[in-house]
Amino acid sequence: MVWKISDETAYDTLGEEVRLTINGVPIRAPQDQSLLVTARQNGFEIPTLCYHRDLPSEGHCRLCVVEIGEYPRTQIVNSCTYPTQAGLVVQTHSETVLQARRLVLELLLARTPKAKLIQEMAAAHGVYESRFKTDDPEELCILCGLCVRTCREVVGVSAISMKGRTPDKQVATPFMEKSPACIGCGSCAFVCPTNVIPYTEKDGVRTIWGRDFELQACNVCGNYIAPKYQLEHWAKLTGDPVETFFVCRDCR
Amino acid sequence: MDLPRLETILSRYEGEPWDLIPVLQDIQDSYSYLPKDELQVVSERLNVPLTQIYSVATFFKMFSLIPKGKHQIKVCTGTTCHLKGSHRVAESLSHRLGVEVGYTTKDMQFSLDTVGCLGSCAQAPVMMVDDKYYGRTTVDKVPKILKLYK
Numbered sequence: 001m002v003w004k005i006s007d008e009t010a011y012d013t014l015g016e017e018v019r020l021t022i023n024g025v026p027i028r029a030p031q032d033q034s035l036l037v038t039a040r041q042n043g044f045e046i047p048t049l050c051y052h053r054d055l056p057s058e059g060h061c062r063l064c065v066v067e068i069g070e071y072p073r074t075q076i077v078n079s080c081t082y083p084t085q086a087g088l089v090v091q092t093h094s095e096t097v098l099q100a101r102r103l104v105l106e107l108l109l110a111r112t113p114k115a116k117l118i119q120e121m122a123a124a125h126g127v128y129e130s131r132f133k134t135d136d137p138e139e140l141c142i143l144c145g146l147c148v149r150t151c152r153e154v155v156g157v158s159a160i161s162m163k164g165r166t167p168d169k170q171v172a173t174p175f176m177e178k179s180p181a182c183i184g185c186g187s188c189a190f191v192c193p194t195n196v197i198p199y200t201e202k203d204g205v206r207t208i209w210g211r212d213f214e215l216q217a218c219n220v221c222g223n224y225i226a227p228k229y230q231l232e233h234w235a236k237l238t239g240d241p242v243e244t245f246f247v248c249r250d251c252r
Numbered sequence: 253m254d255l256p257r258l259e260t261i262l263s264r265y266e267g268e269p270w271d272l273i274p275v276l277q278d279i280q281d282s283y284s285y286l287p288k289d290e291l292q293v294v295s296e297r298l299n300v301p302l303t304q305i306y307s308v309a310t311f312f313k314m315f316s317l318i319p320k321g322k323h324q325i326k327v328c329t330g331t332t333c334h335l336k337g338s339h340r341v342a343e344s345l346s347h348r349l350g351v352e353v354g355y356t357t358k359d360m361q362f363s364l365d366t367v368g369c370l371g372s373c374a375q376a377p378v379m380m381v382d383d384k385y386y387g388r389t390t391v392d393k394v395p396k397i398l399k400l401y402k
Contacts, residue, residue: 159303173303
């Protein structure tokens with residue numbers, strides 16, 4: 001969209017380009033787009049853990065915090081859920097923001113001391129140890145909810161969800177049983193930033209969330225394509241007969 | 253599964269996804285817990301994934317997935333009640349009923365829980381049996397209160 005100051009109609013519709021400043025740099029961006037996207041599009045790097053461009057932002061990790069407003073009335077908000085508005089003054093790397101991010105990383109480090117990604121991210125921000133108590137030294141899940149959102153929004157089956165509330169919150173299938181909705185696609189394990197979702201594949205059987213899924217072999221080359229349930233799910237989505245998917249991508 | 257009973261509850265609502273919490277509250281009141289099969293039906297009727305129902309049901313303390321007793325005892329552990337010794341009241345109840353906090357007696361008569369705040373700090377320590385408040389409770393008063401419900 002081209003910004004036309006002389007044209008009166010430029011202000012008419014929503015989602016129109018607005019002007020704001022990020023780190024003192026004047027910027028134009030579409031209104032109501034998240035601040036995180038606006039900042040990244042303009043080259044301001046903001047660290048995130050729970051953000052994914054294909055998923056709705058839910059603001060779980062709090063790493064993407066930025067400072068908005070002008071001193072002394074500034075406010076810390078998470079940029080992934082805050083809309084771009086005209087006249088906003090945004091700081092992505094002010095001392096307050098960095099301090100907030102370090103605190104978040106310290107808390108995450110206390111929750112998952114062995115998670116590689118968290119250790120690296122924390123080190124990049126100068127956090128090497130946490131002053132908070134670790135409940136479970138083997139814990140790897142950071143509760144970012146990427147798996148839950150992927151399953152719900154991208155796969156479209158919603159087989160897993162958050163269970164309980166902190167400090168006992170965890171990702172689980174309903175009633176902690178084998179979920180009948182699960183199609184064994186493994187998207188949750190794929191998207192997990194800390195690789196905590198147990199997922200094994202052996203002799204044509206994939207095991208995930210306590211359920212065994214029989215894998216379909218390609219009719220041509222014999223390599224395993226995907227679980228039968230997943231192919232049936234595809235068939236249901238596209239309306240094609242399930243046999244259409246029994247040939248792998250390489251053989252098509 | 254008691255389908256007519258569930259239908260009665262569901263018929264009070266329009267069957268929209270945002271009716272979930274009121275429906276769950278009614279089921280909790282009627283059944284004293286949230287039975288799995290009923291939740292399955294609720295999921296289909298309100299068009300809410302079972303995963304989300306499970307999330308909601310485990311998030312709020314007012315919902316329980318295991319059957320609760322006939323009488324529900326709540327002991328306040330808010331700041332004031334805590335300072336006034338509510339943990340001793342809870343302990344005493346626990347001994348007298350023979351259950352740990354968070355559990356239900358074998359005869360399904362009493363469920364014992366601690367809650368954040370009952371909003372009656374002036375009468376600390378407070379406990380609640382069903383809908384009735386008992387203020388300034390002491391360990392001495394516990395057997396008398398329990399007697400009313402036995």
